[in-house]
Amino acid sequence: xxxxxxxLLFALLLFLVACPSHQQQxxxxxxxxxxxxxxxxxxxxxxxxxxxxxxTWDFAxxxxxxxxxxxxxxxxxxxxxxxxxxxxxxxxxxxxLSPSLSNLTELTQLVLYPGLVTGPIPPxxxxxxxxxVISLTNNRLTGPIPSSLSSLPNLHTLDLSYNQLTGSIPPxxxxxxxxxxxxxxxxxxxxxxxPRRMSTPLLHxxxxxxxxxxxxxLEMPSSLHYLSVxxxxxxxxxxxxxxxxxxxxxDLSMNQFNGPIPSSVFRPSLAxxxxxxxxxxxxxxxxxxxxxxxxxxxxxxxxxxNLLSGExxxxxxxxxxxxxxxxxxxxxxxxEYVDSFYRGRTKTLYLQHNYISEFPLEPGLALPxxxxxxxxxxxxxxxVRLTACPAxxxxxxxxxxxxxxxxxxxx
Ligand SMILES: *[C@@H]1O[C@H](CO)[C@@H](O)[C@H](O)[C@H]1NC(C)=O
Ligand SMILES: *[C@@H]1O[C@H](CO)[C@@H](O)[C@H](O)[C@H]1NC(C)=O
Numbered sequence: 263x264x265x266x267x268x269x270l271l272f273a274l275l276l277f278l279v280a281c282p283s284h285q286q287q288x289x290x291x292x293x294x295x296x297x298x299x300x301x302x303x304x305x306x307x308x309x310x311x312x313x314x315x316x317x318t319w320d321f322a323x324x325x326x327x328x329x330x331x332x333x334x335x336x337x338x339x340x341x342x343x344x345x346x347x348x349x350x351x352x353x354x355x356x357x358x359l360s361p362s363l364s365n366l367t368e369l370t371q372l373v374l375y376p377g378l379v380t381g382p383i384p385p386x387x388x389x390x391x392x393x394x395v396i397s398l399t400n401n402r403l404t405g406p407i408p409s410s411l412s413s414l415p416n417l418h419t420l421d422l423s424y425n426q427l428t429g430s431i432p433p434x435x436x437x438x439x440x441x442x443x444x445x446x447x448x449x450x451x452x453x454x455x456x457p458r459r460m461s462t463p464l465l466h467x468x469x470x471x472x473x474x475x476x477x478x479x480l481e482m483p484s485s486l487h488y489l490s491v492x493x494x495x496x497x498x499x500x501x502x503x504x505x506x507x508x509x510x511x512x513d514l515s516m517n518q519f520n521g522p523i524p525s526s527v528f529r530p531s532l533a534x535x536x537x538x539x540x541x542x543x544x545x546x547x548x549x550x551x552x553x554x555x556x557x558x559x560x561x562x563x564x565x566x567x568n569l570l571s572g573e574x575x576x577x578x579x580x581x582x583x584x585x586x587x588x589x590x591x592x593x594x595x596x597x598e599y600v601d602s603f604y605r606g607r608t609k610t611l612y613l614q615h616n617y618i619s620e621f622p623l624e625p626g627l628a629l630p631x632x633x634x635x636x637x638x639x640x641x642x643x644x645x646v647r648l649t650a651c652p653a654x655x656x657x658x659x660x661x662x663x664x665x666x667x668x669x670x671x672x673x
Contacts, residue, residue: 292326295365296340300326300333302362307345310353310378315346339368341392346375354401355379361386368392370416376400376424383422385410393417394441400424407432407447412439421446423468430454431469436462436479447472448490469494470513478502478519492516492536500524500542515539515564523565528577530557538564538585545572557581557607565589566612574599580607587612587636587655592670594620606630614638614655617669621645641666 291297301321309315318331327335334342343366346354354377363372364386370393379401387393388410395418396411403425411420412434418441427450435445439462448470455476456469466488474491477498482489484505490513499521500514512527513536522544527535529551542565557563557580564585571590578584579598595613600622602608609632613621618640629635636651637644639661 291324291338292335292340293338296338296368297321297326299360299362299365300330300340303343303345303360306360307355307357307379310356313346313353313355313377315352315355334371336368340366341368342371342373343369344371344373344375346377348375353377358382359384359398359403363387364389366390371395372397374398374401378402380404382406383408383411383427387411388413391415395419397421398425399446402426404428406430407435407452409434411435412437414439415441417442419444422450423448425450427452431456431474433457436460436464438462445469478514482506484508487511489513497541500527503527510534512536523570526551530555530561530580533557533561535563535565537568539567542568542570545570546575546577548575548577550577582608583610584608585610585612586616588615590669591616591618592641593618594622597622600624603633603635604629606632608633610634612636612652612655613640614651615640617641617661617666619666641669 304316304319315331318329320329323329327333327338332344333340354375356378358379358381361384363384367390369390372393376399381403382405383398383403385408388408391414393414394416397419399421404427406429407422407427409432412432417439423446429452431447431452431454435442436457437460442462443464444466445464446468448468450472452472452474454474456474456479458479459481460479460483462483463485464483465485467486468488468490470490471493474494474496476496478496478500480502482502485508486506487508488511489509492513493516495517497518497520500519500523503524504526509532511534512532515536515538518541520541520543523537523542525547528547559582561581562583563578563581566585567588569590573593574591574596576596576598579596579602595618599608599611603611604624604627614636619642621637623645634650636655638651638655638659641661643660
C-alpha cells in the first residue's frame, strides 16, 4: 500500500533517530548516581600539597567521562576509577575512601595510588559485582579486610599491600572465587591463620611480613606460580608443598617451620627457593627428581640459618646464589659445587658456620673475579685467599677444634 516515496522518508527518519549526531554524542551526560557518588568520593579525599589530581574534576563539566582524570566510562557509567596519578613527582591523596564507591555499580577496576589515605576499606565494595581489579597499595588503610570482598564473583586481582590492615584474612577469598588469580597483602599487620584447604585457583599469593600464625594449608591451589609467607609466625611441617608443581618462586623465610624440606622443591624450575631462618631439619636429597634439568642464571637458593645436617649432595650445584651457611652440614663439599664455582655459574657460595671438613680446590686454577665464597667457621682451615665473607660471618676463620670433636662425637 505504502508508496515508495513514504517508505524512503520513513527509512530516512529511522536513520536519523538511530544515529545521534556528533553534537549529541559529545554532550552525553554521566549517569547522575555515578556523578553524585564521584562528588562524595572527592569530598572524602584531598590532594597532598603538590598533587593536583582533582583539578580536572569540575562538576559543572558537560562531559565528566572525558574530562575527569582517572575515569573511564562505558555507556555513561563509570567502569574504571584510578585515584591519584602514580607519578613519582606527584604526592598522592589523603583522607578516606567514601562508602559512596558502592554506587558506581558498573565499576570493574578500582585503583588507589600510593599516598596517605587512612581509615577502613568500605565493606560496601562487596556489592560491586563487576569488580575485577582492586588495588589499594601503599597508603595507611586500617581495620580488617571486609569479608564482603569474598562475594565478588569476578574478582581477579586484589592488592592491598603496604597498609596497616589488621584482623584475619576472610577465608572466603581462598575458597569460593573462581576468577581470583592474584592476592597481594604483603606488609600489613594481618593475623589469624590460613584455611586448611584453598580451592581458589590462585597464581600469585604474597602475604609477606604480617603476623599470620598456624600451619601451611594442607591443600593449596596447584596453579600457584608465586608463594610468599615470609616474615610471619607460621610453623609446622612443609607438607602440602608437594602438589605445587608450577611454582617458580617460593619464600617461606623467617618463620618457624620445622621438619624436613620436601624433596619436590629441589627442582631447577623453582628458581627462587627461600627457606632461610626457620627450624628446618634433615638434609638435602641425593639427586634431583629430574636429573636432566639444571639450575640457571638468576637462580637463588637460601637454606641458611636452619637446623639442616648431613653431607651436602650435588643437587644444588649450578645455583647462581647459594646460601647454606649457619646449619650443621658436615664432610666434604661435593666436587660439583667447586666446578660450578670455577666455571662462573655459581657466583655466591656461603658455607660459613657449619661443620664442613673439606673444600676440594683445584690447584693452580684462578676463581672468576665475580665469585664470592665464604667458608669461615667450619672444621677446616679455609683457603684464606678465597674467602669473601659478609661481616656477619665474624672474624674467626676456623671453628674451634674442640667444637668439631664434640660435634662429631655426638653425631
Ligand atoms: C547511592 O545513591 C543513592 C541515590 O542517589 C543515594 O540515596 C544513596 O545515599 C547513595 N549511597 C551512598 C552510600 O552514597
Ligand atoms: C624453633 O627453634 C627455636 C630455637 O631453637 C625454638 O626456640 C623454637 O621453639 C622453635 N620453634 C618451633 C615452632 O619449633
